[in-house]
Amino acid sequence: MADTILCFDIGGTTIRTATATEGAQPGKVARFDTPAGDHGAFLALISSIIDDLPERPAALAISLAGIVNPETGRLVVANIPAIHGTDLKADLEERTGLPVIIANDADCFAVSEAVFGAGRDHDIVFGVIFGTGVGGGLVSGKRLINRAGGFAGEWGHGPVVPLVVGERTIPHFACGCGLSGCVDTVAGGPGLQRLHAFLHGETRGAPAILSGWHAGEARAAQTVETCLQLLAGPLAMAINLTGATIVPAGGGLARDHALVAAIDDVVRPLTLAKPRHRLVVPATSGEEPGLAGAAAIGFQTLEIAADRA
Ligand SMILES: [Zn+2]
Known part of the structure; x- marks a missing residue:
């Protein structure tokens, strides 16, 4: 060995x-x-x-x-x-x-969480990334599903986000993958920025939007709330499909643990299992999940x- x-x-x-x-x-x-x-x-x-x-x-x-x-x-x-x-x-x-x-890298993150992190005691671990993009990886029994291709767990791409949130129509933005309406276009750092610009006509980076949300600013709060509503259904559906009992979240935006808790609050009631424990949780496997x-x-x-x- x-x-x-x-x-x-x-x-x-x-x-x-x-x-x-x-x-x-x-x-x-x-x-x-x-x-x-x-x-x-x-x-x-x-x-x-x-x-x-x-x-x-x-x-x-x-x-x-x-x-x-x-x-x-x-x-x-x-x-x-x-x-x-x-x-x-x-x-x-x-x-x-x-x-x-x-x-x-999202697959490496998911395995890192399954072996060393929040997924240690779980059989099926669905690691999700909220970073420059939205991605994910799926692990069963500590082993990656579909390691050769790297596509399994990629819930960030697909023409699936809702077109209406509350009273407001949200267009399907074009995505780098060639589709439009992907979660990736509205829920990573650039996605949050795009959503804020659409809703408020204001250019603001994701960190500033999140700090505005924490400070109770109405515009930033509306952007974050809209983002949560857009990603909740697709993520709940992905969790049903995978059977994951834990969903560690990584990437730059997931360093904001209040955001991760807010994601869990909107997603968990939409899953079929509706577990009592937190499903979407901050990653705990350290600073180098890729390695x-x-x-x-x-x-x-x-x-x-x-x-x-
Ligand atoms: Zn896409």
């Missing part, structure tokens, strides 16, 4: 990396600038990080804000030109001679490979 995995959380500007042992949170985190647009420089950077380690890891496990196209094996990760459209797994395996495991989740998926993948051998 492998001793260590080198895990990476790859973002548009920064690569974070740490060494992990099985069943433990990753160790000290090192940071590097993400090479802009140059795949060769990207591969060279990863190689040099491995060369600098005191001992060679058993595998590389990578979390990133994208998916692996299950038909072509190529990455769809629009905000990182250095790896978008590449077969990063094959390229890195050839360059380093190590097994490479790549997973979507922790990638490492856990990496160890699981190595175990599966060893069992088959």
